[in-house]
Amino acid sequence: MDSILVRGNGPLSGQIPIAGAKNACLALMPATLLSEEPLTLTNAPRLSDIRTMTQLLASLGAEVTALQDGKVLATSCHGEITPVADYDIVRKMRASNLVLGPLLARLGHAVVSLPGGCAIGARPMDIHIDALSALGAEIELKDGYLHATTRGGLKGATHQMRFASVGATENFLMAAVLAKGSSVLKNAAREPEIVDLARCLRAMGAEIEGEGTSEITIQGVDRLHGATHPVVTDRIELGTYMLAPAICGGEVECLGGRIALVESFCEKLDAAGVAVEETERGLKVRRKNGRIRAVDVVTEPFPGFPTDLQAQMMALLCTAEGTSVLEERIFENRFMHAPELMRMGAKIEVQGGHATVHGVESLKGARVMATDLRASVSLILAGLAAEGETVVSRVYHLDRGYERVEDKLRAVGAQIERVRDE
Numbered sequence: 001m002d003s004i005l006v007r008g009n010g011p012l013s014g015q016i017p018i019a020g021a022k023n024a025c026l027a028l029m030p031a032t033l034l035s036e037e038p039l040t041l042t043n044a045p046r047l048s049d050i051r052t053m054t055q056l057l058a059s060l061g062a063e064v065t066a067l068q069d070g071k072v073l074a075t076s077c078h079g080e081i082t083p084v085a086d087y088d089i090v091r092k093m094r095a096s097n098l099v100l101g102p103l104l105a106r107l108g109h110a111v112v113s114l115p116g117g118c119a120i121g122a123r124p125m126d127i128h129i130d131a132l133s134a135l136g137a138e139i140e141l142k143d144g145y146l147h148a149t150t151r152g153g154l155k156g157a158t159h160q161m162r163f164a165s166v167g168a169t170e171n172f173l174m175a176a177v178l179a180k181g182s183s184v185l186k187n188a189a190r191e192p193e194i195v196d197l198a199r200c201l202r203a204m205g206a207e208i209e210g211e212g213t214s215e216i217t218i219q220g221v222d223r224l225h226g227a228t229h230p231v232v233t234d235r236i237e238l239g240t241y242m243l244a245p246a247i248c249g250g251e252v253e254c255l256g257g258r259i260a261l262v263e264s265f266c267e268k269l270d271a272a273g274v275a276v277e278e279t280e281r282g283l284k285v286r287r288k289n290g291r292i293r294a295v296d297v298v299t300e301p302f303p304g305f306p307t308d309l310q311a312q313m314m315a316l317l318c319t320a321e322g323t324s325v326l327e328e329r330i331f332e333n334r335f336m337h338a339p340e341l342m343r344m345g346a347k348i349e350v351q352g353g354h355a356t357v358h359g360v361e362s363l364k365g366a367r368v369m370a371t372d373l374r375a376s377v378s379l380i381l382a383g384l385a386a387e388g389e390t391v392v393s394r395v396y397h398l399d400r401g402y403e404r405v406e407d408k409l410r411a412v413g414a415q416i417e418r419v420r421d422e
């Protein structure tokens, strides 16, 4: 199993290209189930999660071919479709549940395994079930699988979600586009990945309005056609690499980044003493004069501070001047990086959904273990700020969401390499 070795670093300088968004691509790929014609996704990220979704779609009868070194995904679904998403694939990745809406829309029935326990929280499926039930699906749990059927197909409806779930919004959208009549989703999630999915579906012939707001209106159509769609920039990869010069000093330009994708994050960086400038090509980031200052952070649905950047922000605040409080409001168990950061000398107290970080002068390299995707990259960032060597194990988590992390950081001067465990 691979590990990542990082050595504490001086200033970084150069450019880092930001890939297409994992979380957008994982919602766009299942959209291929909605049409008999090909859907081509450009700017796709090259990640293990994308390979898992490829495997899942293939098991359902769709074809996904990776072209141009994996940056283009040519997908199609013109043959017979199997409506069963098997536990052995679904358990690897929560986003597998995004085949439920499209399968229901195309076939009128689906059997999808529940994703199973996940490290960052319980992550139930009730909001998805309520949303699809509003469109006329009848869903019951049997043997760990959701068995969903419709009587005579899905019917448009108005539905208000109890929480603005990203995945449930995506499933509702992909189901409602082929439902009979019009649908309105209230308290919809507003994440850029939702906007990207709506744009792609519209390019396929869907009638959708209001994406990016809390109310999305969909007029069902009889069929969708093929399209080519570029995957939106990964705002979480962007935010992660923006923290590298914030931690090490220097100046890095994140190519493809836009402030609109990470506005609330930029506000916190500004308060912490990090300057962000939008250029023609992306976002230029550098630390302002002096030490990073403590800031308080509360994670919220978009446009609030993203939970997927909380661990990385904590790594920055470990060496800030003063005490920061991070409140995690999206997932009930997303501070597992804290004990690992403490192995590196960070002073953190976790109580329920709050982590209090007392900034220290410097961190010290240590052997640490990644517990989930964003936790693993937060340990790499902390390693860049630490004295000596840090070895991050279990990097298969990292490979779910970051392509060539060591190459991208090495290109701006970081001392980082991938090593095989003995």
Ligand SMILES: CC(=O)N[C@H]1[C@@H](OP(=O)(O)OP(=O)(O)OC[C@H]2O[C@@H](n3ccc(=O)[nH]c3=O)[C@H](O)[C@@H]2O)O[C@H](CO)[C@@H](O)[C@@H]1O
Pocket (backbone or CB within 6 Å): 023, 024, 026, 094, 095, 121, 122, 123, 124, 125, 126, 127, 128, 129, 163, 164, 165, 166, 167, 168, 193, 301, 307, 308, 330, 331, 332
């Ligand atoms: C592949 C993907 O896009 N993953 C992202 C997506 O996950 P995901 O779509 O799973 O996140 P949701 O917005 O659905 O979940 C947010 C909260 O709602 C809860 N919930 C969700 C659904 C449900 O039926 N019942 C329920 O209680 C979850 O347990 C969690 O506490 O959005 C999250 C929140 O921005 C991100 O952290 C993930 O990186």
Ligand SMILES: C=C(OP(=O)(O)O)C(=O)O
Pocket (backbone or CB within 6 Å): 023, 093, 094, 095, 308, 373, 374, 401
């Ligand atoms: C939590 C994440 O992903 P997933 O929803 O696939 O677990 C993430 O991308 O940080």
